[in-house]
Amino acid sequence: MLLLVLDKRLMLITFCSLLLTCTPVPHSQFRVLNTAPEQQSNRINVTNHLRTTPRPADNTQYPIALGDVGPIKPLYAGNNRYPFSCDTVRSGLGQPLVDNQQALGTAVFRENPDGSLSNTVIGYSKDCLVPSTLRYFVVNLNGESEEITDSSSLDKHQFDSNQQLIRLEQGTINRHIYTIAMPIKKTEFNTWRTSSLWNKKLIYQFAGGVGIGFRQGKVNPKKLLKRRFGQLHNGYAVITSSANKTSYTYNMLLAEDTAWRVKKQFEALYGKPIYTVGIGGSGGGLAQYLIAQNSPSLIDAAIPLYSYPDMVSQTIYALDCDLINTYYHFKSDLANWDNSDKKRAIEGLNNAEIEHKSWFYTPINQFLTGKAFYRPKIYSECVHGYFGLSSLVNNPAQGFLKPLFSQSVNHQTNWSYWQDLALITQTPNAATSAPALWDNQGVQYGLNGLKQGSLSATEFLHLNYHIGGWKAQAEQRPEQLLFFPFVKTPIWLTQWSRHNIYVAGKKPAKRTVANLAAVRQAYRYGQVYLGFNSIPTIDIHHYLEDQLDMHHISTSFATRLRILKQQGHLKNHRIWIADKHYTPLNEAFSVIDKWLTTQQAPDDSSDRCFNKSGEIIAQGENVWHGDWNNQPAGACTKHFPIYTNSRIQAGGPFSGSIFKCQRIAVEKALANGVYAPIDMTPYLAELKRTFPDGVCDYDKPDLGNPFNVLNDKSDLPPLKSSQVAKSNGRS
Known part of the structure; x- marks a missing residue:
């Protein structure tokens, strides 16, 4: 009863606080x-x-x-x-x-x-x-x-x-x-x-x-x-x-x-x-990869900084983060998961005892949900890097841009990243909400952690039974945010967007199923990076893993794996990673200039890593070898360790490009050694109960990729590196 009264009061306070943002808008906001x-x-x-x-x-x-x-x-x-x-x-x-x-x-x-x-x-x-x-x-x-x-x-x-x-x-x-x-x-x-x-x-x-x-x-x-x-x-x-x-x-x-x-x-x-060179960081980095792939003559060289292969495949694991944190905080014993090794076994991303502003929301949300109070000590990149991302990107009812629009416009609009892609992914006369490309049906979260002994079979099964997926776009509701006057940051009363995540009962929490037609349109219209790399490219990152920054370096190697798969070589691709106190940008412009002028990759363009003084720690072909390509760690990898993400920890490929996995029955997964060296035979009944639709078989290609020749449902021939439209936008 107390919770009900408190919840009503909080809702009233939230409503009244929101009214503070509804005052007449000055000319500067228009x-x-x-x-x-x-x-x-x-x-x-x-x-x-x-x-x-x-x-x-x-x-x-x-x-x-x-x-x-x-x-x-x-x-x-x-x-x-x-x-x-x-x-x-x-x-x-x-x-x-x-x-x-x-x-x-x-x-x-x-x-x-x-x-x-x-x-x-x-x-x-x-x-x-x-x-x-x-x-x-x-x-x-x-x-x-x-x-x-x-x-x-x-x-x-x-x-x-x-x-x-x-x-x-x-x-x-x-x-x-x-x-x-x-x-x-x-x-x-x-x-x-x-x-x-x-x-x-x-x-x-x-x-x-x-x-x-x-x-x-x-x-x-x-x-x-x-x-x-x-x-x-x-x-x-x-x-x-x-x-x-x-x-x-x-x-x-x-x-x-x-x-x-x-x-x-x-x-x-x-x-x-004479030439055009692209430069830009984060989304400005992935934009260069995609534009160079889709329309190769627009830029003649690229210097992507802090890049990802593309945005849509970044969401594959980024939207796992709130699911995982909701599980820790509200579906399990939070104290049990306040452990660096266990979190990394599931999330893959780095973690540390670095406090985040969300700690203040935790006791409030624990109280509202009747959970025992526990203040976590270990925070991961899922919190520091991706906090609030799901509400911005995936929730059409939230709309963090709402202050720019009138109340009537806000009511008419679906505020999501998927809506921004609607002209590409949505069929004519479709429902108001654009289709989402995200899917986790059959994903076995923490599978690698189970196999490596970081998670017990009981923990692995409990996690996957309860983690659930994101509700359909039309079912999602805004965050409950508590605003105070003169304070920019609101208090989240629905921490980790828990109200938009499916909950388990007699059956496992429902998983999300992507719209395959929309995924295929995203591939066709060049929103997914396939690995075409025909121009000189120097991919530069600062090493920020210790700061739990979202710009982790594993993305550069996911991009590289796609290039290797598509082209079979790395003639045009270099990776430079530096201490956060040094930026090798002048060197990059100099190298690109020589590369484009001579039409040959100069000797000083090789893969490398830099210390905080700008000195080269190591350089050469093998310096970035590591788990991502199943090679012994190179000199740069030893100095700057590469972490993974939740889908890699679930057994997925390092290239991170499977939107919709092909599934196999649990019995077949056991027979194929998916859980080896752990014997999960005693847990067969519980596995079948947890994964009634089967589990991901990552030896098979993405169901959503229309260019996979190994996919029996492929409706298009495989793309080749030599294929490119003659006009390239210049006609």
């Missing part, structure tokens, strides 16, 4: 008032793979003139989706242009003579467009920048080797904000197409973060210029778009469509560069 109708546009028809599909001709007239607006509809990435939140003001570009009077999108206000905004609405903007314009910045060696608005401000600066004048062109292409940064001389101030300092080499800047669409995204000029000052000062030009920052969208088809158009704008202004 909340989206109403959702516009979907704007029809072409989506490329892929019958085999995006890589082998010619892109349509782009009839847009380039360059987009100053004062004009770039193309609004994508060339081949499908319809413009709404709602769509504007970020032009936050990018320093002013209010968007009025494009309707029907209150669709964001209100646009009349400006006062002093530049402030009045309360008079002059129209609305659904597409967040701004005309192309020029801006100028002086940047110094420390990356500090000052925007220059007139020649008198420019005269105050004495340009030397420590300063650089940069001309920025900004506007909108495909509704997203594009940026072209060109180093110029002082005499080129207030000119447009001059480029006397350009070395004829181009950088395409990609950026990371976890985004679910629905917004234009901002470009912070000062941040961009600080990040790329060294290269700009050496004569490189830099281009980018907010569509190429995964904080705003992980739709790689839209990202590619936009990147081609931004590059065409650049080339129309300045001519074709």
Whole structure:
């Protein structure tokens, strides 16, 4: 009874606290008032793979003139989706242009003579467009920048080797904000197409973060210029778009469509560069792998930082994390699992006695659920790296972007990463919620831990009976969050999103079954990295495993395994991992320059690892050998140990690319030695009860991959490295 009363009070407090966010929105936020109708546009028809599909001709007239607006509809990435939140003001570009009077999108206000905004609405903007314009910045060696608005401000600066004048062109292409940064001389101030300092080499800047669409995204000029000052000062030009920052969208088809158009704008202004090299971290790293695979001539080389093979296969194990923590905290004896070896046996990721803010939620949630109080000491990367990710990515009812939209828009929208991919994965006239690609049917969590003796048979069976899966998208409910005034971080009353996870009863907790048609569409439309690597690539990571950072290094080797499987060689792929205090970026640009100039991999491009002073610890072909390729540990692997993840610990491949496993009966798994050296015969009845649908057979390929020749259900021929569309988006 006490729990019921407390729960009602907490719900009331939560509701009242949420009202604090419903006060009138100041001009700076420009909340989206109403959702516009979907704007029809072409989506490329892929019958085999995006890589082998010619892109349509782009009839847009380039360059987009100053004062004009770039193309609004994508060339081949499908319809413009709404709602769509504007970020032009936050990018320093002013209010968007009025494009309707029907209150669709964001209100646009009349400006006062002093530049402030009045309360008079002059129209609305659904597409967040701004005309192309020029801006100028002086940047110094420390990356500090000052925007220059007139020649008198420019005269105050004495340009030397420590300063650089940069001309920025900004506007909108495909509704997203594009940026072209060109180093110029002082005499080129207030000119447009001059480029006397350009070395004829181009950088395409990609950026990371976890985004679910629905917004234009901002470009912070000062941040961009600080990040790329060294290269700009050496004569490189830099281009980018907010569509190429995964904080705003992980739709790689839209990202590619936009990147081609931004590059065409650049080339129309300045001519074709000698080469274009991509750079970017996390999501900006995986974007380079996917774009190089899907449209190989867009970039000529890649420097992915903190990368993953792709986002959709990262979710395979990332969405396991809250299932596992829900099991520890609410379905079992938490004290039993507060053990480093046991947690690693299940999760694979590193762990340590590093406290996380979620510790404060634990006693509250224990009290609400009637669990005995226990404060855990051991936290893993599942907590430090992935806390809240499932609610952002997988829960259409949550919507952490809600403050950007009106209440009516929030009620109409499904807020999930899957919805961002709906134009690719969803069939026409389908249900409102886009299909999820995630699946754990037949997954034997902790199987390797069982085989290695870290888990007992009883622990293994209890874990798999109770762990369950994620509820269907339409069944999920928002998190219960308790907000306090003037405090940014809410208290989670549904820790680990436990209310959206199936619970066991007389039968084992239900597992989640993926939509196979959607998985296959993701493969076909290039959202999954298959291992095509035809351009020079230096994959760089800081070693952050001791900090339990989500950017673990095992992802680089998952990518490498896919390349080896697809191409049979690593001619173009290098892995450099460094102490967190050193970043070998200058060396990478130098090596890439030699590689592209000579068309041969230079000797100093080999795999390597660096200490905190930048000295090379070891280099060469075998330095990264280890469990990932069934080889004795190399010199770099010994210095920087490689961890695994929950699906590898469940017996899955290190390459991490199985969305939907093929299953076999428990009896056959026993006969095939799946549990050896542990004899699980005495537990046959319990195994069958726990896995009524059978268990994963990871010797067989992914049911969702339409290109697997070993898959009897394959509907497409295998892709070959030589296969690529002739146009590559340039027609």
